[in-house]
Amino acid sequence: MIIGVPREIKQDENRVALVPSGVEALVADGHTVLVQRQAGAGSGFAEDTYVAAGATVVAEAAAVWEQAEMIMKVKEPIEPEWPMMCAGQVIFTYFHFAASEALTRAVVDSGAVAVAYETVQLPSGELPLLTPMSEVAGRMAVQEGAKYLEAVSGGLGVLLGGVPGVMPANVLILGGGVVGTNAAKMAAGLGANVTLLDLSLDRLRYLSDVMPANVTLLHSNRHTILEELARAQLVIGAVLLPGAKAPKLVRREDLAVMTEGSVIVDVAVDQGGCVETARPTTHEAPTYVVDGVIHYAVANMPSGVPRTSTLALTNATCPYARRLAGRGWRTACREDSALFQGLNIIEGAVVYPGVAEAFSMELVDPNELV
Numbered sequence: 110m111i112i113g114v115p116r117e118i119k120q121d122e123n124r125v126a127l128v129p130s131g132v133e134a135l136v137a138d139g140h141t142v143l144v145q146r147q148a149g150a151g152s153g154f155a156e157d158t159y160v161a162a163g164a165t166v167v168a169e170a171a172a173v174w175e176q177a178e179m180i181m182k183v184k185e186p187i188e189p190e191w192p193m194m195c196a197g198q199v200i201f202t203y204f205h206f207a208a209s210e211a212l213t214r215a216v217v218d219s220g221a222v223a224v225a226y227e228t229v230q231l232p233s234g235e236l237p238l239l240t241p242m243s244e245v246a247g248r249m250a251v252q253e254g255a256k257y258l259e260a261v262s263g264g265l266g267v268l269l270g271g272v273p274g275v276m277p278a279n280v281l282i283l284g285g286g287v288v289g290t291n292a293a294k295m296a297a298g299l300g301a302n303v304t305l306l307d308l309s310l311d312r313l314r315y316l317s318d319v320m321p322a323n324v325t326l327l328h329s330n331r332h333t334i335l336e337e338l339a340r341a342q343l344v345i346g347a348v349l350l351p352g353a354k355a356p357k358l359v360r361r362e363d364l365a366v367m368t369e370g371s372v373i374v375d376v377a378v379d380q381g382g383c384v385e386t387a388r389p390t391t392h393e394a395p396t397y398v399v400d401g402v403i404h405y406a407v408a409n410m411p412s413g414v415p416r417t418s419t420l421a422l423t424n425a426t427c428p429y430a431r432r433l434a435g436r437g438w439r440t441a442c443r444e445d446s447a448l449f450q451g452l453n454i455i456e457g458a459v460v461y462p463g464v465a466e467a468f469s470m471e472l473v474d475p476n477e478l479v
């Protein structure tokens with residue numbers, strides 16, 4: 110099969126869908142891999158490393174799209190890419206269709222087969238191609254929080270871990286899933302006093318077995334949230350209600366109990382945020398202040414550390430890409446229920462319930478088409 114990797118053109122997107130080791134694996138499987146010039150540059154992968162791995166470097170995106178039977182990307186195709194999508198072509202990337210009717214209709218009209226990273230789902234319910242980005246964002250949340258607590262950033266001037274003789278900072282984490290657990294590990298490792306809140310007692314029991322002693326695990330409720338907000342210098346929002354907007358656990362009036370110069374990092378901002386005063390920001394202008402509290406709410410945190418994010422993402426996507434390329438999408442999806450769940454649009458038909466519902470479009474049973 111011919112596999113194409115165009116350079117990402119969405120603003121601020123520095124990741125790439127395939128690293129040289131992935132090219133090497135696909136070429137060893139007998140495939141041809143076309144990589145657009147400079148595709149890996151934003152993640153620190155030079156063109157000659159792709160060539161050494163067996164890729165063919167192509168100058169123009171149009172040539173990649175035209176020749177490839179499967180396109181691998183990171184972000185959803187954006188408008189300039191829509192005319193290049195081809196009928197029958199497999200596109201394997203993050204789509205987040207429910208967020209854009211125009212994108213959904215463009216992919217339907219193209220006749221392409223859209224396999225969405227975000228809906229590839231294991232029988233356990235885990236989303237293996239979203240997990241690595243949550244790991245990155247959770248770890249990064251602590252790094253960013255620590256930075257904005259510094260006086261030069263307008264923060265309290267507090268070191269997360271303190272020093273012998275001086276109290277460490279209190280870090281409050283709302284939600285103990287992938288983001289929250291990774292944030293807790295990082296903050297605890299730096300020596301902070303960490304409090305993590307979750308609704309699930311089973312999750313809290315599990316975390317109590319694996320977290321170090323400086324992480325306190327509490328059941329999430331309004332009373333505890335207010336009590337802990339008053340003590341925290343850094344608050345990290347990491348809740349998720351699958352398929353729904355994040356619940357507003359911190360209201361505007363609650364900021365009054367927080368110390369001026371403390372920091373909120375709302376990682377859940379991509380689902381609307383779990384802090385009422387959080388609104389999406391960018392890497393260029395990541396923070397703003399409300400009632401003396403610094404808010405960091407970058408909606409695409411992983412693209413701030415593209416090298417790590419690219420490696421983490423491709424470690425997870427590459428085995429699925431090899432299956433899609435090796436078996437063909439129909440057989441691969443029949444044989445692998447996780448990949449089957451990734452099917453969102455098949456040659457003009459919407460086959461993923463959430464996408465059809467979002468735009469009142471006809472839902473076709475994927476079993477009829479696979």
Ligand SMILES: NC(=O)c1ccc[n+]([C@@H]2O[C@H](COP(=O)([O-])OP(=O)(O)OC[C@H]3O[C@@H](n4cnc5c(N)ncnc54)[C@H](O)[C@@H]3O)[C@@H](O)[C@H]2O)c1
Nearest residue numbers: 243246284285286287288307308329348349377408409410
């Ligand atoms: N900003 C970014 O760049 C970025 C990157 C990755 C993930 N995210 C977002 O981060 C959020 C968390 O992702 P995740 O992978 O950790 O999800 P997850 O499903 O692994 O964890 C969510 C946790 O929230 C808990 N929860 C739900 N309601 C709660 C409540 N009222 N109080 C306390 N806990 C509650 C759940 O029990 C669960 O443990 C999501 O919105 C995700 O989209 C953002």
